Amino acid sequence: MDTAVVWYRDDLRVEGNPTLANAVDEAEHVVPVYVFDPRRRGETRYDTEKRGAHRARFRRESVADLRESVRERGGELFVREGHVEDVVPSVADAVDADAVFAQTKPATEEISREHAVRDALGDDIPFHRRLTHTLYHINDLPTPYDRIDDTFTPWRKNVEETTPVREPVPAPESVSTPDVDAGEIPTLSSMGIDEPPTDDRAVLPFEGGETAGKARVNRYLWEEDRLREYKSTRNGLLGSEYSSKFSPWLAAGCLSPRWIHEQVKQYEDERVSNEDTYWLVFELLWRDFFQFQFLKHGDDFFTQSGIRDVEPDWKQDRQAFRQWAAGETGVPFVDANMRELNRTGYMSNRGRQNVASFLADALGIDWRWGAAYFEEQLIDYDVASNWGNWAYQAGVGNDSRDGFFDVLAQAERYDADAEYVQTWLPELDPLPPEYAHRPWQMNADAESTYDVVLGVDYPEPMIDVTERFSELRDQ
Incomplete structure (x- = not known):
């Protein structure tokens, strides 16, 4: 064929990318295109953002790096903004494409967008999808x-x-692209997204690309x-x-x-x-x-009852959810992890398990709210891994847990000296580890000695943690 369009999605690389490699092998000219679709940001039905600042920055850097990699091979990455079902067919029509190559992904939104593009292309332009x-x-x-x-x-x-x-598959040695306006990579501000915070406590800077x-x-x-x-x-x-x-x-x-x-x-x-x-x-x-x-x-993963069709009585407590999301629960191990997430877009796997269990098990709040908040904040958000793991923790997914994470025992096991908690909650820095993990155990004399007052310097716990965990063990 003469010309093929490569619609880049969540496959922003040249190495090990069958979509690009196959198009280069089969067509004389290739038009790699990435579309900034406004539907990949904005508010969700859970009152969260689909893509927060950390992941938006990482995505923009990844697209810029991909453009450089294609240019190093003599080609160009074309960048456009708009709905993919409008943009991809428009590009294909403009370059008189013989085919469109694209990554396919399993989640429902991704599949529906793929189908919309295929429908808009019609029967005249073949659509070749690759699971990459x-x-x-x-x-x-x-x-x-x-x-x-x-x-x-x-x-x-x-x-x-x-x-x-x-x-x-190896990266192609060269990519021949036609002379078409490359387009500018939009800035975060032009997309209505604030620059994410930077923090020297972050585990890595996580540069995209x-x-x-x-x-x-x-x-x-x-x-x-x-x-x-x-x-x-x-x-x-x-x-x-x-x-x-x-x-x-x-x-x-x-x-x-x-x-x-x-x-x-x-x-x-x-x-x-x-x-x-x-x-x-x-x-x-x-x-x-x-x-x-x-x-x-498919869609079963996004329902309250998940793939197991069980119906826990989930609470819809928006205020409690906001405290959890802000790292203001009064439970230090939970709060430290949530504040790290909010500041850096990342959290350890151990932290993710604990904060998810605290929301779904200890607070009994609809697990989907937590999954949606992770979707907004996580720099490494992947739809299947995120929603699959949340459903697992909530007891409605694969291999689901019958138990819960005791965040107090977990904190003392994995953060015995309270270094992690005190890194992200510096207001607790004066406390010895036993109080840093359980500040509510301080009496007035201890508060005076360490100059940390519960309810002033750090929130009082939103629930009686010990009592709640005892109830969960007895269930």
Whole structure:
């Protein structure tokens, strides 16, 4: 064919991208285009924003980096604003395209936009879609996605035993694009988004783009040699060293999971192969599982009752939700994690489990409010991973928990010296660890000694935490 349009979505890379590679192989000229669709920001039905400032900044940086990568190959990334079903067909018509290539994703909004673009293109312009967001290709699964097990472990074992991971496709050496107005990458302010705050307490600066993502992989695996300790350190809370933190680049598609898998296998060949190195692949499998589960269950993941069709009596307490979101619950481990999220767009996996459990289990508030707030704030938001994990914690999803996270015991286990809590709640810095985690246990003399007054310097707890956890244990 003469000309193909490549509609970029959440696959903002040139390495390990079959959508781009296939288009370059099949067409003489390629028109890569990214569309800033206003529907990917703005207010949701949960009174949250679809995309907050941290993720908006990361996305803009990722698009800019992709443009540079395409330019290095002699081409151009065309940037437009508008509804994708208007913009993509318009671009295809302007360049007299013979086909459109695009990433496909499993969630309902993403699928509906894909269908809208296909319908607008009509029958004259073929639409070629590629699943580029998963480690395993859907056509290689031993069981069709609509019949896969809803429990992770049997699915994982079956896939590991029967299915090889495809090798990542190399980046094209050159990209030939026609002479079309490239368009400007919109600024945050032009999109009505404030610049996100910066904070030197952040675990990483999280610069968007494939270049920065590969640099993080190189640093974590090869320069600092940390993969050998991945599993044993992944529950950390402070600093860049704990966990890989590849998730923001995976979520935006700046890194291919197959490319990361290849890097892990090379590391195992050249350095060490142990339970820690395997565990990173294990986490990629969890990510895949949720992607395929969303293909299977669709909209059910966004209902109160989830895929298990259970009906807990969720509260609709907006004031309590706002306290949780602002990190003003009076429970330090919860508040520290939420304040880190609000300031940086990131939170550890350990923190996510605890704050989700506190909202859904301890407060009994509709879990979807929390999932929507994470969608707004998280720099590494991925629709399937986010909503799948929240449903899991709320007891309405896959492998759902029957228990809860005791945030007090968790704090004392994973933050024994209260360093994390006091990093994000400096008003508690004068307190010894036992009071930093349970400030309500201070009497008047202790408040005077440490010059920290509950209800003045730090909020009183919004619930009797000890009593509530006792009730949950008895249920």
